[in-house]
Amino acid sequence: xxxxxxxxxxxxxxxxxxxxxxxxxxxxxxxxxxxxxxxxxxxxxxxxxxxxxxxxxxxxxxxxxxxxxxxxxxxxxxxxxxxxxxxxxxxxxxxxxxxxxxxxxxxxxxxx
Amino acid sequence: xxxxxxxxxxxxxxxxxxxxxxxxxxxxxxxxxxxxxxxxxxxxxxxxxxxxxxxxxxxxxxxxxxxxxxxxxxxxxxxxxxxxxxxxxxxxxxxxxxxxxxxxxxxxxxxxxxxx
Numbered sequence: 001x002x003x004x005x006x007x008x009x010x011x012x013x014x015x016x017x018x019x020x021x022x023x024x025x026x027x028x029x030x031x032x033x034x035x036x037x038x039x040x041x042x043x044x045x046x047x048x049x050x051x052x053x054x055x056x057x058x059x060x061x062x063x064x065x066x067x068x069x070x071x072x073x074x075x076x077x078x079x080x081x082x083x084x085x086x087x088x089x090x091x092x093x094x095x096x097x098x099x100x101x102x103x104x105x106x107x108x109x110x111x112x
Numbered sequence: 113x114x115x116x117x118x119x120x121x122x123x124x125x126x127x128x129x130x131x132x133x134x135x136x137x138x139x140x141x142x143x144x145x146x147x148x149x150x151x152x153x154x155x156x157x158x159x160x161x162x163x164x165x166x167x168x169x170x171x172x173x174x175x176x177x178x179x180x181x182x183x184x185x186x187x188x189x190x191x192x193x194x195x196x197x198x199x200x201x202x203x204x205x206x207x208x209x210x211x212x213x214x215x216x217x218x219x220x221x222x223x224x225x226x227x228x
Contacts, residue, residue, distance in 0.1 A: 033217070041201050043155070043219040086155065099145060099157030099168060100217065 002027040006087050006103040014111055019074040021106045023087030026068065031090040033100060034061050034072045036083045043086070046072070077110045084108070114138045116220035118204050124226045125194055133189045133223045135204030144187045145205040145217060146179065148172070155203065161187065194227045201225075 003026040013019055023032070031050040037043050047054050047061040049070070054061050058077075063070040074081055084107050088100035117136045125131050137144050146158040159169040161179050178190045187206075191198055201224050205217040 035219075040221075041149075041224070042221040043203060045216055045218060048216040088155070099147070099160050099170065100155075101157065102155040104154045 002029065002089055002091070002101045004087055004089055004101055004103040006085075006106050008106060009104065010107045010109075012109045012111065013077055015078060017077050017110075019077050019081070019108065019110075021072045021085050021087075021108070023070045023072070023103055024068055025087075025089050025101075028065070028068070029089040029091065030098070032063055032070050033088040033090070034059075034070075035086040035088060037086055037105065038083050046085075074108075079110045079112050082109050116204055116206055116218050118202075118220035118223050120223060121221065122224045122226070124228065127196055127227055128193050131191050131194055131225065133191075133202050133204075133225070135187045135189070135220055136185050137187055137204065137206030138208075138218060139185070141206035141208050141218075143167070143207045143215075143217075144179075144181070145207075146189045147203045147205065147219075148200040149203065149222075150197075150200045158189070191225075194225075196227050199225055199227045 005024050007022045031048055033048050034046040035043050036046050049061055049063050058075045060073040084105040086105040087103040091098040119134045123131055144161045147155050149155045157170050159173045159179055160167040176192045180188050201222045203222045204220040207215045207217045
């Protein structure tokens with residue numbers, strides 16, 4: 001069973017700061033998702049990656065498969081980025097049937 | 113942009129009653145999933161479904177739970193006799209995932225189930 005750990009659990013920062021959220025997992029995976037959950041509860045997929053780095057706007061996600069570690073970065077953070085950011089991994093077989101294993105999430109607050 | 117939809121957004125039921133949560137996955141997707149999130153806890157996988165049968169299920173998905181694709185668009189989760197501990201947000205997700213490729217899962221907005 002894969003153990004997914006995120007750090008920090010809570011993060012409060014000032015608008016404009018560079019944000020880093022970390023995720024580590026215990027067992028090899030085929031892919032990793034970064035998800036965003038707003039106070040209303042809905043989940044939005046930000047990235048899915050299995051190697052290297054992806055960038056979308058002010059968001060950057062990296063993964064190091066050998067070290068079993070991924071990071072999510074937010075550049076020029078804004079109050080609207082305030083949300084819970086969740087790391088979730090896909091099992092090693094890579095088949096579409098694999099459910100995701102989730103971390104507990106990082107609660108991010110960006111203050112104006 | 114296509115999206116996963118779920119109904120109802122909030123369901124309140126009495127303990128012991130049956131509930132059916134409904135999802136409409138993205139139309140060309142082939143894999144469907146149910147997850148749940150108990151308040152204050154992490155999201156947990158319940159079940160995946162492909163080609164009209166369960167592909168994988170977690171230990172949470174016991175005999176009280178069942179899933180069905182009754183027509184070409186809906187995907188349902190039934191809880192036969194609800195317990196207080198079934199109170200949670202239930203998320204449906206879908207992915208296109210042909211063959212062995214891993215594809216992104218897209219989530220619905222969730223159904224908040226409250227069991228009294």
